[in-house]
Amino acid sequence: MPRPDTEIDESPSGDAGPAFDHGAVSRFNAWFFTAFAGYLNHVARDHKQQAFSGLQPGASVLEIGAGTGANLHHLPTGVHLYAVEPSLRMHDRLRRRCAAAGIEVTVLPVGAEAIPLPDASIDEVICSLVLCTAGDPDAVLAEVRRVLRPGGRFRFVEHVAAPRPGVRARVQRAIRRPWGWIFEGCDPHRATPDTVERAGFSEVRVERRRLRHSVFWPVNTAAWGIAVR
Template sequence: MTIHSKQSPPATARRTESPDPPVAVQVAEVVEVPGAGEAFDDHPVRGRFNSAFFWAMGGYINWHLRHHKATAFADLPPTVVELGSGVGANLRYLPDGARLIAIEPNPHMHARLRRAARARGVDLEIRSVVAERIDLPDASADAVISSLVLCSVRDPEAVLAEVRRVLRPGGRFSFAEHVVARPGTLTRWTQRTLRRPWAWVFEGCSCERDLAGSIRSAGFSSVDLAPYRIRSPFVPFNTHIAGTAVA
């Protein structure tokens, strides 16, 4: 993957294209790039709560999603852009010695994300911007990933347009997201009933988005996704999709 920015020199995209042996990953520094952060609602309670919640519950959530994530995030390149990296739930799916450009506007996530990256040997760069305005050049990324993010952004269509913009032709957008349930089901009724308190607690998270439809209509050259269901006490959260879209 090649990211052209002030902070990053060009790097080769795929391991098969580089004759050089792998080098040790440097994780001592994390570059935080400001900009567009004013669009993020940094609530003093919710931001801290969500950081602590996903740190505490990350293992439980990943246990339910692990097989679908492992398929969607297989064979990622050495450098990956992630939308909403949170506290680092997806670091385990990155290749050894990976570099992660984390689009994470919630500042309360950053300390835990840094620690998790150091523990996993991931070279981390945090960009404190919202996903509707990713501060990367056009056609500069080989891979963008997201999980449990498109439900909470303000404008998922704008985010998907940004993903297409930063991906090079043939680049991958891999995702694992929770989505609206089928009409007439108990899950759908629960999503509708709890939508307001759920959104308040989880920083705007909506359980009523047809993200499969949004991704299919976003202009990718191909989309391969599968719906699935988990069984958890968090009933509005139990309907999901995972897959890959190619720019």
């Protein structure tokens, strides 16, 4: 499938959006999401299998918040990965893991609110445990719709706000500030499925299901879904 016909700036000094390095906090997150990638994939395994099955060999795939490459094993052969990842601390690990997996990657050191790709240029967009950190999730989803080709799919797995009233929902709201500081903006009580459903996709399927055997009790209320451009 054709790739986006555009020149892409992979340097942090590009004009497309806010790359960042929060020092010790960014180093911690790069270490954490590398060290716990296997565990996080295990607890979200069922969600990811449902959301990411059906990706086609040779597709152009944009991943929002690619991190250090936790989802690479879900990608079929021959894809070109466009990896939106504003945290500079993640890039070296991501590139090494893509090289080891034989996946061609273009790293975009930007926020997902302004993706430097042309309209209708991408076959599939994926993300997992990422929209919780977006400063403006409505803007992110508008960009996802813009870059997807007609009929293209947005596939996502996210931890989401627990039902209210309830103990878990109260805990999520209580820990918002420290949790967000530790995990670089993550909101443990975000109603992501509602945001996707109002984003203007032609079709949206969402299933809410708790993460299996997760020790991260405050954020094991989760959802997976597929939205069609």
